[in-house]
Amino acid sequence: MVNYRYLGSSGLKISEITYGNWLTHGSQVENDTATACVHAALDAGISTFDTADVYANTVAEQVLGDALKGQRRASLEILTKVYWPTGPKGPNDSGLSRKHIRESIDGSLQRLGTDYVDLYQAHRYDTETPLEETMQAFADVVRQGKALYIGVSEWTADQIRAGRALADDLGFQLVSSQPQYSMLWRVIEGEVVPASTEVGVSQIVWSPVAQGVLSGKYAPGAELPAGSRATDDKGGATFIKRFLRDDVLERVQGLRPVAEELGLTMPQLAVAWVLQNPNVASAIIGASRPEQVEENVKASGVTIPAELMTRIDDVLGDVVERDPARTAEGAPASRPS
Secondary structure, eight states, X not given: OOOEEEOTTXXXXXXXEEEEOSSSXXXXXXXXXXXXXXXXXXXXXXXXXXXXXXXXXXHHHHHHHHHTTTSXXXXXXXXXXXOSOOTTOOTTSSSSOHHHHHHHHHHHHHHHTOSOEEEEEXXXXXXXXXXXXXXXXXXXXXXXXXXXXXXXXXXXXXXXXXXXXXXXXXXXXXXXXXXBOXXXXXXXXXXXXXXXXXXXXXXXXXXXXXXXXGGTOSOTTSOOOTTSGGGOTTTHHHHHGGGOOHHHHHHHHTTHHHHHHHTOOXXXXXXXXXXXXXXXXXXXXXXXXXXXXXXXXXXXXXOOOHHHHXXXXXXXXXXXXXXXXXXXXXXXXXXXX
């Protein structure tokens, strides 16, 4: 079963494995399969579920809400996000303005079939809205009881510090950051993690298996496996492309002896690795089959000895991306439409 960790400086505990439905529900898998995956997560002790209004253009929220019907709401932590455009994509259908936040939270609650979400997250930083306006709007969402806590996703260290300071002034809790993080993508370690630790924010990390590359199923020089994320034309192939270099894939194959020594599969090793970082509260896993959930939850509670953590670093060498500037470089320069 899954262990639990506190989220930031709050009293909220979440499962250290979060079930997320970014590239699956409403797009890659049928609804019956999505429901089976959610139920497999519940059976494994996962209580935390992450989605966003933009996933499958709002459909993913609906699918998750339907899959969770009949569950005791107080036993779940439901997380969603706001920022990217949804609906007809008009001039105010994206960003973190008061108008968009107010309308988006109501739409998310309706689709999820709940009166509140446990964590409402800014899916990116909005360069076109004053941070004070955004944080005041989040404060109102919390005061209205529509969200219990506020988080961010892919914000820089300075943005997290500024957001946390305003949240404290306004009397609500900004407790989490949701960045990409894996053995191959460590850009948060230099600045985001130290800043987050300083202000009482913890990480809920996405793509701990590097879009599946750390599963070891992509071999250097080989054809891409049929039906894999790398062949998905609905978005998956775009995100995985950066890792599909032969030098990366060769290094990843070198991790197999480490996984075997620990009695883990390659995906389990990848998930367990991110959970060794004490600032990580939870790792988000996705699934297109219930068996994938059952496999990945076995990473919960695993301790990787220091000597094997060092060996992982030695195996991967210089294919690891560590530059803290990549967080800001990957952020939208203006509001998307």
